[in-house]
Amino acid sequence: MKTPPGAERTDGSSVQIGALVPLTRPGWVEAGRHLLAGLELAVRDVNGDGGIAGRPLELVVRDTAADPERAAAAVDELARLGVAALAGEYHSVVARAAAARADALGLPFLCSSAVLDALTEEPTEWVARLAPAQSHGWQIYADFLLDAGHRRIAVATQPSVYWASGTRILRDHLAPRGGTVIELDMRTLTPTAVCDALVDNGATALLLLVGHPEPAVPLVTSVRRDERLAEVLIGAPAGQPEFAEWATLLGGDGAGIPFLRYLPERLGPLGARVEAALRERLAEAPSFVAFEGYDTVAVLADVLRSGGTDRARTAGSWPGVAVEGTRGQIRFSRTPGIGVRQWAWPPVQVVDRDPAAPDRLRILHAG
Structure with a gap:
């Protein structure tokens, strides 16, 4: 791989990493805030431990606002600024646009949170990913539904590559095991109409494959208020209930809604220190x-300390990574059907907010 101009800096200045984060609407701002907090804390710790060969590590943050075009433009700008690598992004469709530009420009990109399997159209050495692929996590979620006795599952969906991919994963995994997926198009249905459709189809579970807070919050409220649906499970594999805003908006109605998160049952010493x-x-x-x-x-x-800030050397280092992270040892490999270097796999849990104490999370299933 040819090293792009300006990738190696030897003037003693800081080593810069470009950070893509959704910090304004319509991006999921709370997710962006947590992602940035983790990035910033790690930079502080790296610098406290001597930086990169004596040079301070610096984040150059750009707000993607869940906009793929804005993210692609930010990648162009950050590449011109001479960042050594890219980090971050939460929204899968946005991360896909960023990955395409990073690949085209020869800029290493370590994707933090986006899970869409097809993060790039073709295999690339420039992009690696920490989050598990959607197919991996959502199949674990489907197994949880089956174990809980759910066979007729409705999904409230909106137009999106991410939601369409999730629906396909669920259907492909559930169908051979006797499960049925019923799609409810939120472009045409009101929350009340969704409740009627759940009754008409005999669904025992409704999965929220929709944006937050709209229309997820009014959907939950409508289902919770409908006496006909008292036994229907509401689920959110994409993780909408993970953040405090969910509990603030829904209170007790937001509890008991299983979602995916990527943490071990118990954190090790590093994870516990970082958590605090x-x-x-x-x-x-x-x-x-x-x-x-x-x-x-x-x-x-770790990569920059061992290989310097040459971009091609960084991208070529993914196969040799062996880093103790907050959730276990991180290594990258080639996974069938996925075009980027992938950590296979982070720990995966299905959890919900405890109805008896909505601020407390319960582990329901692990994969």
Whole structure:
């Protein structure tokens, strides 16, 4: 791989990492805040440990606002500024646009949180990913539904490559095991109409494959208020209930809604130390997204310390990574059907907010 101009800096200045984060609407701002907190904490720790060969590590942050075009433009700008690598992004469709530009420009990109399997159209050496592929996590979620006795599952969906991919994964995994997926198009249905459709189709579970807070919050409220649906499970594999805003908007109605998160049952010493520091920084319990941010910088710092800031050398280092992260040892490999270097796999849990104490999360299933 040819090294792009300006990738190697020897003037003693800081080593810069470009950070892509959704910090304004319509981006998921709370997720962006947690992701950035993890990135920033790791940079602080790296610099406290001597930086990169004596040079301070610096984040150059750009707000993607969940806009693929804005993210692609940010990648162009960051490449011109001479960053050594890219980090971050939460939204899968945005990360896909960033990955395409990073690949085209020869800029290493370690994706923190986006899970869409097809992060790139073709295999690339420039992009690696920490988050598990959607197919991996959502199949674990489907197994949880089957174990809980759910066979007729409705999905409330909106137009999106991400939601369409999730629906396909669920259908392909459930159908051979006797499960049925019923699609409810939120472009045409009101929350009340969704309730009627659940009754008409005999669904025992409704999965929220929709944006937050609209229309996820009014959907939950409508289902919870409908006496006909008292036994229907509401689920959110994409993780909408992970953040405190969910509990603030829905209170008790937001509890008992299983979602995916990527944490081990128990954190090791590093994870526990980082959790305490993140809690202080965020003034609330850190989500798994904050840990993903921390681990992203930990991996990039290790690569940059061992191989320098040459971009091609960084991208060529993915196969040799062996970094102890907050959630286990991180290694990258080639996974069938996925075009980027992938950590296979981070820990995966299905959890919900405890109805008896909505601020507390319960582990329901692990994969």
